[in-house]
Amino acid sequence: MATANQPLDQWRETLEKILQYYADLPYRYGDVSTYVVVSRDRNHFILMHEGWENERRVHGCLVHAEIRHDKIWIHYDGIEDGITGEMVAAGVPKDHIVLAFYPPNVREHTGYALA
Numbered sequence: 001m002a003t004a005n006q007p008l009d010q011w012r013e014t015l016e017k018i019l020q021y022y023a024d025l026p027y028r029y030g031d032v033s034t035y036v037v038v039s040r041d042r043n044h045f046i047l048m049h050e051g052w053e054n055e056r057r058v059h060g061c062l063v064h065a066e067i068r069h070d071k072i073w074i075h076y077d078g079i080e081d082g083i084t085g086e087m088v089a090a091g092v093p094k095d096h097i098v099l100a101f102y103p104p105n106v107r108e109h110t111g112y113a114l115a
Contacts, residue, residue, distance in 0.1 A: 007096075011072055012042050014090045015065055018083050019047045022062070027051070032058045043067040047079075071113055073100045084112070 019036045027034060030053030037046040047063040063083060064075040072092060077083055084097055098113045107114050 008067060008070065011087075011092050011096075012045075012067065014087060014092065015045045015072065015083075018086050018090070019045055019063060019065075022047055022079060029053045030056075030058065034062070068098075069115075071096045071098050071115075073098045075100045077101065 032051030062078040
């Protein structure tokens with residue numbers, strides 16, 4: 001029997017799987033770890049880099065996504081081609097993905113959800 005949260009749970013699994021794929025890619029330079037951070041309520045998903053590249057500290061967020069109001073909000077996406085195409089290919093409808101890194105007046109031209 002399907003539950004009301006089944007699509008959201010599937011999207012959570014999809015987000016985590018996509019981010020883990022990127023976390024598993026080896027960092028080319030230096031001693032840098034990449035890892036996925038998921039909040040306890042499984043509504044925030046963050047892909048992080050942390051370590052050292054030669055004498056330079058590396059620490060930052062590569063992707064931040066959130067489940068909010070039955071939609072996936074992409075707050076930041078530092079992946080070269082972005083993760084939205086992968087989300088759509090995995091079955092997440094475009095009208096349930098908010099590209100929150102764009103201002104609201106630009107979102108209406110993206111083909112994705114406004115809010």
